[in-house]
Amino acid sequence: MIKKTPKGQPSTAEEVLQELANDYELPRLVLEFRSLSKLKSTYTDKLPLQIDKDTGRVHTSYHQAVAATGRLSSTSPNLQNIPIRTEEGRRIRQAFIAPQGSVLLAADYSQIELRIMAHLSQDEGLVGAFQRGEDVHRATAAEVFGLALDDVGTEERRAAKAINFGLIYGMSAFGLAKQLNIGRNEAQDYVNAYFEKYPGVLEFMDRIRKQAAEDGYVETIFGRRLYLPEINARNGMRRQAAERTAINAPMQGTAADIIKRAMISVHEWIESKQPPVKMIMQVHDELVFEVGEKAVDEMSQTINQLMCDAAELSLPLVVDTGTGKNWDEAH
DNA sequence: GAGGGGAGCGCG
């Protein structure tokens, strides 16, 4: 069966080519060419042209009123999609370096959207796993597959991670099956097992859908709204899309609220105490700083604390910090 | 030559 684009053309999307690559040589070469040309045309060729003549740096523009959920967006250049997932891509990230005497410090919230889901749902099992400081994907795998924490294998953890991410996006069993390359029934079994173990999450999903249908909008913990005009659409696909947004927006949006609060409190600290710190980038759940190398440990501790204190949920916020001469090393 | 839309793909 040849997969089609919405306009009816045969699709050559990555996922399709990946599948075809099992049987043929050509799709593999096409994919390799595409990934390399993406890196070259978007980053390697372009970023050097965007260096400011006066400062010798690239300066992005952040936009506050673009993303529906309250995230920032970044343009000219977009510094929120610098490669990290492949070895080749990371070489681009390595080009982002600190000036002499400074290092880069990257501080990112750990599992912030899942923590927000735990808080919003008040699900006992999920809140407990975070309070105990467990590896949440491992904990989910243990529950869903009925194993002890120590008996969870890499494959079970991988599946649990896909389930956890899928939930944040309002994914169905169909989507999970596709993601994990398993049958629909098996995927449905996983979803059922999940909701049996985390009933609070199921109640949260039902509640938010119902609330959105009644009010026509959803809110973050801090009260920023997203209106959903299609939440009661007669067209089932449109309505379901709005329902997925209703589920996702409070989590993605609350995470955006929290990091903005953190940025304000870090800014106030910098203004008042004049530490050897510059806040230079935001990437959704991560802040990047230039820090005087002699003060790294102390500055890293303070920043970590300020970010953790940006919101008080039913469970702790955790921030991972790393440092290095370049942005890749800092991770 | 400018502008728009689709396809594809980089990130969280």
Next chain:
DNA sequence: AAAGCGCGCTCCCCTC
């Protein structure tokens, strides 16, 4: 890819 949320950029094709 209809079926998983939110973005921006490049390339290509098309229209005006």
